[in-house]
Amino acid sequence: MKRTTKKRKSTRRGSQPEFKWLGSTRTWLVVAWIGTFCAMAYGLHRLEPYTQAIKLDDTSIEWVGAPAWLADANWRHVLPELEGRVQLDPDTDPFDERVCPWVAERLAGSAWVERVRRVTKQTDGHVKVYASFRKPFAMVEQAGVAYLVDDAGVRLPEQWASGALNRSGWFVIRGVAAAVPATGERWHGEDLAAGLKLARFLYRAESANRLPFRDEIHAIDVANFHRHKDPRAGRLRLVTRNRQTYIHWGLPPGEEYDIESSAELKLKNLTRLYASRGRFPDRRSIDVRADDSIWLKDGD
Numbered sequence: 001m002k003r004t005t006k007k008r009k010s011t012r013r014g015s016q017p018e019f020k021w022l023g024s025t026r027t028w029l030v031v032a033w034i035g036t037f038c039a040m041a042y043g044l045h046r047l048e049p050y051t052q053a054i055k056l057d058d059t060s061i062e063w064v065g066a067p068a069w070l071a072d073a074n075w076r077h078v079l080p081e082l083e084g085r086v087q088l089d090p091d092t093d094p095f096d097e098r099v100c101p102w103v104a105e106r107l108a109g110s111a112w113v114e115r116v117r118r119v120t121k122q123t124d125g126h127v128k129v130y131a132s133f134r135k136p137f138a139m140v141e142q143a144g145v146a147y148l149v150d151d152a153g154v155r156l157p158e159q160w161a162s163g164a165l166n167r168s169g170w171f172v173i174r175g176v177a178a179a180v181p182a183t184g185e186r187w188h189g190e191d192l193a194a195g196l197k198l199a200r201f202l203y204r205a206e207s208a209n210r211l212p213f214r215d216e217i218h219a220i221d222v223a224n225f226h227r228h229k230d231p232r233a234g235r236l237r238l239v240t241r242n243r244q245t246y247i248h249w250g251l252p253p254g255e256e257y258d259i260e261s262s263a264e265l266k267l268k269n270l271t272r273l274y275a276s277r278g279r280f281p282d283r284r285s286i287d288v289r290a291d292d293s294i295w296l297k298d299g300d
Contacts, residue, residue: 061086061103062128069135078112078133085110086127095121103127111157111184138199139165140187141174141219153187153196155180171199174239175223191225194252198236201253201263210267213274216240234289240280247280250289260289269294 061083063070070078085106100119107129108116118130134150136158141147146165148158165172173195181187198220205211221237224230234248247270250256253263261269266288273294274280287295 060126062126064128064130066131067133067135070133075136082107082110082112099127103129107131111154138196139170139172140176140192141165141172142176142180145180146172147180147187149187149196151196151200153192155183155185155187157183171202171217172219173199173222174219175221175225177223191222194225194236194255195220195222197252197254198249205267210271212271213280216274216280218243221246234287242280242282244283245280246285248285248287248289261291265291 063079066079069075086103087106099121104116104119107113112133114132114134116129116131118128120128122128134152134154134156136148136156137151138149139146139160140149140153140155141162144162146160146162148156150156173192176187176189176192176195178187178189178192202211202214202217206214217238218241219239221239222235224233224237225235227233227235234250236249236252238247238249240247249266250260256262260266269288270286273286280286285295
């Protein structure tokens with residue numbers, strides 16, 4: 001009986017049928033790539049009239065998440081001033097990758113801006129800005145001028161003559177030893193830091209309707225913070241509207257360390273004294289540093 005053998009199909013890599021299939025796939029990929037590039041070129045051509053119509057001198061900045069206090073009548077001028085710092089050439093390409101860094105750099109140069117978190121461009125050429133701002137907190141009075149600072153003591157771009165200052169709503173700190181810093185720089189000194197701490201405590205009390213004598217407070221005096229003037233007087237003093245009636249407050253809130261009454265007890269005793277008379281006594285020195293007591297003596 002004659003033996004027959006069945007031919008096997010070649011399965012070697014690189015055989016002719018497989019080669020033809022790969023070649024066909026590559027051809028289609030090349031065609032697809034060419035089509036994609038053609039479509040992109042056509043799309044850019046169609047967009048060209050629109051991009052040419054964009055003028056950066058008409059571009060407006062959109063402030064994303066700006067704090068509500070910037071809409072207050074007293075501070076409504078801040079954002080327009082910041083926008084004025086961003087001077088973009090009308091011929092600048094709005095899609096230039098350098099636009100966003102330029103805007104961020106210009107805005108970061110203002111003392112009002114604590115940090116520029118992000119800047120993005122829109123297809124219409126407008127710019128979105130995400131930034132953190134320094135909020136006005138108190139005034140520091142020195143040499144007849146009152147300077148605006150934030151809660152960290154950074155000097156902000158506002159100042160007034162002391163005589164023209166509207167003190168309503170502000171706590172004014174006076175007696176700071178360090179010289180006035182440049183705008184945007186921090187005003188250093190333990191005395192100012194202590195005054196800001198007391199102002200922060202009094203602001204909280206006022207917002208909670210626990211400061212009935214707010215209108216009686218003229219300033220927070222920190223000149224004796226290091227006890228150089230009078231070792232017996234309080235490190236911090238509240239100057240009343242009378243100007244010759246001082247309240248010896250003492251150490252900053254939270255730093256009493258059982259040496260003096262707590263800030264809460266000082267506030268309670270002052271409130272009780274004010275309620276009993278409807279005002280603070282004239283030409284008297286009021287000392288609230290001792291526990292559960294108030295010392296009154298002739299003004300000093």
